[in-house]
Amino acid sequence: MREPPHELARRLADRAEAVCRHYLSNGRRQGNYWTVGDVRNTPGRSMFVRLADSARGSAGHWTDAATGEHGDLLDVVREALGLRAFADVAKEARAFLGLSHEAARLASPVRQSVQAPAGSSEAARRLVGMSQPIIGTIVETYLRERGITTLHGTGSLRFHPRCYYRPDDHGPTETWPAMIAAVTDLDGRLTGAHRTWLAPDGLGKAPVDTPRRAMGDLLGNAVRFGVPGSVMAAGEGIETTLSLRCALPDMSMAAALSAAHLAAILFPPTLNRLYIIRDNDPAGDGARDSLIERAIDAGIEAIVLSPRMEDFNDDLRYLGLAALRKSVADQLVRRDRYRFLERVA
Numbered sequence: 001m002r003e004p005p006h007e008l009a010r011r012l013a014d015r016a017e018a019v020c021r022h023y024l025s026n027g028r029r030q031g032n033y034w035t036v037g038d039v040r041n042t043p044g045r046s047m048f049v050r051l052a053d054s055a056r057g058s059a060g061h062w063t064d065a066a067t068g069e070h071g072d073l074l075d076v077v078r079e080a081l082g083l084r085a086f087a088d089v090a091k092e093a094r095a096f097l098g099l100s101h102e103a104a105r106l107a108s109p110v111r112q113s114v115q116a117p118a119g120s121s122e123a124a125r126r127l128v129g130m131s132q133p134i135i136g137t138i139v140e141t142y143l144r145e146r147g148i149t150t151l152h153g154t155g156s157l158r159f160h161p162r163c164y165y166r167p168d169d170h171g172p173t174e175t176w177p178a179m180i181a182a183v184t185d186l187d188g189r190l191t192g193a194h195r196t197w198l199a200p201d202g203l204g205k206a207p208v209d210t211p212r213r214a215m216g217d218l219l220g221n222a223v224r225f226g227v228p229g230s231v232m233a234a235g236e237g238i239e240t241t242l243s244l245r246c247a248l249p250d251m252s253m254a255a256a257l258s259a260a261h262l263a264a265i266l267f268p269p270t271l272n273r274l275y276i277i278r279d280n281d282p283a284g285d286g287a288r289d290s291l292i293e294r295a296i297d298a299g300i301e302a303i304v305l306s307p308r309m310e311d312f313n314d315d316l317r318y319l320g321l322a323a324l325r326k327s328v329a330d331q332l333v334r335r336d337r338y339r340f341l342e343r344v345a
Contacts (some may be wrong), residue, residue, distance in 0.1 A: 005074060005086070008093045009308055012073035015097070016051045019073050022096065022135050023080040025152040026051070030208070038064055039071070039079040039161045041152055049076070051139030081153055082227050091188070095155045098132045114269065122185070123217035126192035131158030131180045134279060138202030139179045145203055146239055147316040150246040153226045156182045157238075165197050165208055176206040181223040181238055186266055192216025194223060194238065194257055220266040226252035228268040231336060234291070235277025235312075236262050236284065243312040244277055244305065247325045248340045251275075259283035262292035273301040273333065305331050 003011075004022035012019050020027060020034035026043040027036025032051050037044025039062070046066035049342075053059050055326035063070040077096075078089045134140050137159040140151065162179035176197040194214045197206035205211035223238055224247060232252040235241040241255040263286070267274070274295050279282050288304055296301035306325055307315045315324045329337055 004171070008090060008097075009072045009074050011097050012077075013058065014047065016059045016073065018133075018135050019060075019076065019096070020049055022053070022133070022154075023076050025150065039069060039076055040082075041080050047225060050074075062106045067135075071146070082229075088153050088188070090229075094153050096133050121216040125190050127160065127163070127193050127195075128158060128180055128182045128190060131160045134179070135160050138177055138200070142179065142196075142198050142204070143239075143242065146243075146313060146331060147321075148239065148242045148246060150242070150315075152249070154242070156223050156225065158182065158186070160195075163195055163197065165206070167209060172338030174208070176200075176208065177202075179238075181255070182217055183214070183221050183223055184326050185221050186268055191221045192218050196238070204279075218257060218261050220261075220264055222254035222256045222261075222265055222329075224252075224254050226250075228252040228254075229270055230272040231275070232268065232271060232339075233277055234262060234273035236266050236279055236287070237311070237313075240311045241277060242280065243316040243324070244328065246316060247328050248323055251336075251340045259287035262287040263294075265291070267295070267298055267300060268290045271300055273303065273336070275332075276302060276304045277312065278304050278306045278328055280307060280309070303331070303333065 017029065017034065024034060024041050026037045026041050027034050032054065033043045034049040034051055036047050039257055047062060047064040049062040050057050050059055052212040060073040062076065074089055074093060077092050083089050083092065093135050097150065103323050134154065134157050139157065143151065150194040154302060160178045160180050165174045165176050177200060179196040180196060181194040182190050183194060192215055195212070197208055197211045199206055199251045225241070229252060232254065234243060234254045234256060235244065236256060238255045242252050245253050254265065256265045276288050276291055278288050292302045305328060309315050309318060312324065315327065325341060329341055330343060
C-alpha cells in the first residue's frame with residue numbers, strides 16, 4: 001500500500017532542508033528557515049519554509065509573505081516542477097525519499113531471489129530502486145566540480161555508493177560509487193538506466209576503461225529534467241544537457257545518451273518547438289540533421305543550439321555562465337529568450 005499524502009508530507013518534513021536545497025535551490029538558509037522568492041523557486045526572500053518543529057509551527061510548512069500563499073513540502077514539489085496530477089507529485093516525492101515502488105519491491109526476499117537478466121529494463125529498474133537522491137552525495141560534488149550548480153528538478157539522477165563494474169566479460173567485478181540516471185518513456189515509465197562511475201571523492205570519474213554505460217531499453221527514451229510542455233531541449237550527454245540547463249533552468253530538457261539515440265528521441269504530444277543541443281563533432285551533426293527532419297515531419301519547429309567550444313559543458317567551465325547565457329540568448333526565439341532566459345538572468 002502506498003503511504004497517504006500526510007505521511008509523504010511528514011517524511012519530506014523530516015528532511016526539510018534537503019528538500020529546500022533540491023527544489024528551492026535559488027534560496028538560502030537563514031536561521032531555522034529557508035528563504036526564497038516563491039514556491040516556484042524564483043530568487044528572492046518573500047517566502048520562508050520552516051526547517052524544524054517549534055512552538056510557532058511544524059517543519060516543512062511555508063508561507064509567502066507577498067501573496068499569502070502557504071502549504072507543505074508536497075506543494076513545493078508540485079509547484080517547483082510544474083506538476084499537475086498528484087500522482088506525479090507523489091512519484092517525485094517517493095523518488096526523492098528513496099521510497100519508490102522499485103525500492104519497495106527490492107525489500108521483498110522473494111523478489112530478490114529472482115535475478116533480473118543483466119542489462120535488461122528490469123535490472124535497470126532494480127538499480128534505480130536501490131539508489132538514493134544525489135543531494136549531499138559525491139554525485140553533487142562531481143556535478144558542481146564540472147560547473148553544474150542548477151540541480152532542482154534532477155530527480156532522475158540518483159546515487160549508488162557501491163555500483164558493480166565489470167571491466168570485460170571475463171574480468172573480476174569491482175565496485176565504485178556511481179551516478180545513476182533513470183531513463184524513462186513519454187509516460188514516465190522507467191525503461192533503462194545510465195551509470196557514470198565516479199572517483200571516491202567525486203572529483204572526476206572512476207579510473208576504469210569505460211566509466212559510462214547504459215542498460216535497458218533506450219531507443220526513443222531519455223533522461224528527463226522537468227516536465228515537457230510546448231518547448232523543450234534535447235541533447236546527447238547528461239552533463240552537456242545539465243550545463244545548458246544552468247543557463248535555462250526553467251526549460252524542460254532531455255538527455256538521449258548518444259548521438260544515435262538523440263536522432264530517435266520521441267516527441268511529447270504537447271511539443272511545438274524543439275531546441276537541439278548540438279555537440280561539435282561529426283556524430284552530433286548527423287544526429288542534428290536526422291532530428292530536424294523528423295521534427296519537421298511531425299510539424300514541430302526545430303532550432304539548433306551550438307556551443308562555442310566542443311560542447312556546452314566546456315562553454316560553462318571555461319567561458320563561464322554569463323558567456324554561456326549570452327551565447328544561448330543569440331540563438332533562442334525572441335519570446336523564449338524572455339520566457340526562459342531574461343527573467344532568470
